Amino acid sequence: MSNLPDLTTYDAVLFDLDGVITPTAEVHMHAWRTMFEQLFADWDITPPYSDSDYFDHLDGKKRYDGVAALLRSRDVEVPWGDPSDAPEENTVCGIGNRKNIVFTRVLREDGIAAYPGTLRLLDILDAAEVPAAVVSSSKNAEDVLAAAGIRDRFEVVMDGAVAEREHLPSKPAPDVFLAAARMAGVEPARAAAIEDAISGVQSAAAGAFALVVGVDRGAGADALQQAGAHVVVSDLAEFADAHDARP
Known part of the structure; x- marks a missing residue:
């Protein structure tokens, strides 16, 4: 898509982590499914857990x-x-901590690698001296970035642990994106935000970012656009390809 916006023209680019930088969404989905299937069976809860529950209730929060x-x-x-x-x-917290045990075990045993298309885009932004930041609801963001060997790529990491300390509400409220922009020293009206979750797109759109990019990893292009994405791609390699094709 050669008509995609040029991300090097923005003052900063804010990236969601899971599903945008790394395929940790797959690890999260597996961990949630394992934990909730057992919980629902133990408590005789119906209907049974399905992948749509992940996108409807868990993704991005x-x-x-x-x-x-x-x-x-x-x-x-x-x-x-x-x-x-x-x-x-x-309890809510106990159940959440139960899920995290599965997630950290898989991350430790299998490791994680960033999406190649995202790495290409980060190289382009770095060459253009455009700062990159991470905005994630996950408390595991630092561990995931370290496991992928890319922590040094980002000047700012606004994750779930920071949000909890600062008492910031969860996505789709815009607070975490706005806080990340402040930490990066940029105005939302001159920055781009990239998300794959419906709640995350809603968060960036509510923060009035100049460009909101949806990455469709399963949420659906139409749903991401309805949530507020200005453009939707299947992989950030499309932005890298568009950049390389420019004169």
Whole structure:
């Protein structure tokens, strides 16, 4: 798509992590499915967990918010608890911590690699001296970036741990994107944001970023556009290809 916007003309580019920089969404999906299938079986909850639950209730949200949203979709309410809750506890936080055990085990055993198209785009932005930042709901962002060997590519990492310390609401509220822009020293009206989650696109759109890019990893191009994406691609290699094709 040679008509794609030139990302090197923006003051900064803010990237979601899971599904945009690294395929950690696949690890998250596997971890959520494993945990919730067992939970639903133990508690006799119906209908059973499906991949659509991931996109509808979990994708792009902070871990505990996602747990609460999914249980609420089944008319199940449990105490919120505390982030220090043991994974065996039947609280929102305990259930969220239970899922994270599966995720960290898979990440440690299998590692992770960034999408090649994203690495190409990061090379182009670096050559143009355009700062890149990470905006992620995950508390594992630092570990994932380190495992992929790309932590030094980003001047700012606004992740779930930082958001929790700063008491910032979860996506689709724009607060985490706006905070990342402040940390990067740029105005949203002169920056681009890239997301693959519907809630993340909604967050960036609500923050009035100059360009909101949706990366369709399964949420659906139409859904991403309806959420506020100005353009939708299947992979960031499309931006790299468009850049290389320019005179």
